[in-house]
Amino acid sequence: MxxxxxxxxxxxxxxxxxxxxxxxxxxxxxxxxxxxxxxxxxxxxxxxxxxxxxxxxxxxxxxxxxxxxxxxxxxxxxxxxxxxxxxxxxxxxxxxxxHATQTNEAARCAVLLPQLARLPGPLALLEVGASAGLCLHPDRYAYRYTADDGTVTSLDPPTPTEVVIDCRIENTAPPTHLPEVVWRGGIDLNPLDPADPDTLAWLDALVWPEHDDRRARLAAAARIAASDPAPIRGGDLNDLITDAAASAPRDATLVVFHTAVLAYLTPDDRERFRRTMAETDAVWLSNEGLGVFPEFERLVPSGERHRFILTVDGEPVALTHPHGRSYRAL
Incomplete structure (x- = not known):
């Protein structure tokens, strides 16, 4: 050396x-x-x-x-x-x-949607690590899924939207409908206001330089979130998750989800959260990078170690792109 x-x-x-x-x-x-x-x-x-x-x-x-x-x-x-x-x-x-890396990428909804669309509705969505809450509006964005054979499936919300998310989907059929969402809530150590210019400037800085499509989508998704902001509780997810889940309507399917969040927890806190989710009636969607659940690392090819692993109630179902660009069913 x-x-x-x-x-x-x-x-x-x-x-x-x-x-x-x-x-x-x-x-x-x-x-x-x-x-x-x-x-x-x-x-x-x-x-x-x-x-x-x-x-x-x-x-x-x-x-x-x-x-x-x-x-x-x-x-x-x-x-x-x-x-x-x-x-x-x-x-x-x-x-x-x-500041903190509270990247709020609305396109991650594209890799959650194949699972959300399979659940009995209506849905109540609770995001941990919600940042400004942009991923709490999957029903208000449009999607273009490109399948293995090049076929494109389009999904559009009832109300016209500026947010159009492109996602490649492999090894499974694309979702056929958007979910009905009747309740939204979040938890974050530092909740962000999607209507605040300084907040948007920081979120924009977190978008990688060449990703102009993500930058435009951030601004458009922030306008949607600001028009109907979901309540986001400030604090530690392990301290707040039980009470936040209890506030969801009983006649809806509760979905607790997160993306690129658990890596910031200590192993003990991560295990505590995992136990809590196992004890709740909620559907748990976890979209996290390698290392969060080491037992699943064998599922990721050596040349694709940047991919996230999407799990449903602790079971791996897909490999996803960190920014929502692709979904590969396992």
């Missing part, structure tokens, strides 16, 4: 490894900018030392890169972006410390 300057952070440190994996596995093929930035950080002792000033939970690439963009670091080759990031590190650090 090459000798390092006095910053004292090795290229094989946990932070370096996180950025290397993020660049090579998650950003590769999806964001050329973030792939280059992440791999650049992984081999940059000075940047690694700055990032390691942050608490461990604040060092993740999505958060740091979004904070860099809010602080004025341009979408540019790493050598140019790096110089500005170092100069503006105090601002970047403050933004990272006061």
């Amino acid at each position: 090459t000798d390092l300057p006095s910053w004292g952070v090795a290229a094989d440190s946990p932070t370096a490894e996180h950025y290397r994996i993020f660049g090579a596995r998650e950003a590769a093929g999806s964001s050329a900018t973030y792939e280059e930035w992440a791999l650049g950080v992984a081999d940059d002792p000075e940047m690694l030392a700055l990032i390691d000033e942050l608490p461990r939970a604040k060092r993740q690439a999505n958060l740091v890169f979004a904070a860099m963009r809010v602080a004025g670091v341009p979408i540019a080759p790493w050598r140019n972006a790096r110089r500005i990031a170092v100069d503006r590190w105090p601002d970047i650090r403050d933004i990272a410390l006061t």
Whole structure:
């Protein structure tokens, strides 16, 4: 290994490894900018030392890169972006410390819908880690599912919508109807207001640079959520889940769901939540990345480790794209 300057952070440190994996596995093929930035950080002792000033939970690439963009670091080759990031590190650090990766991707509804459409309605939806609540409106978005043979199935809500979600679906038939949703609620450590401009600016910064379709969808979905905001309780999901579930109407099928949330819990808290869900009458939809439930990692091919695993009541049913772009039934 090459000798390092006095910053004292090795290229094989946990932070370096996180950025290397993020660049090579998650950003590769999806964001050329973030792939280059992440791999650049992984081999940059000075940047690694700055990032390691942050608490461990604040060092993740999505958060740091979004904070860099809010602080004025341009979408540019790493050598140019790096110089500005170092100069503006105090601002970047403050933004990272006061914000969180509450990515609210409405397109994730497309990978939940094949399961939601199979449930007896009407539905009551309770999202943990709801952010601004954009995924609590799956019945108000339009969908275009492309099957293995190229056939496109379109689903449109009764009321015209600006949100149109494209999703490739494999190994199963696409859903044929939108669910009837009669109740919506959420839980989040820091509930966000979809009508607040500062909130939308931060959510926009969390969208990867090249993903213009996601950026446009975010704005349109936020307008829908702001027009009929779902109540989102602020606090720890394990502390609030039982009471929140009890507030749902009894004559509806309660669905508790989450995407990219449980990875932020400790293993003990994750197991506590799992036990709670096993003891409730709710249908539990979990859409999480590898590592949350290690027993399912064998289901993900080695070249697709970026995929999420969708489970229903703890049983794996599909591999999904983290941003809702594809659904592959197991």
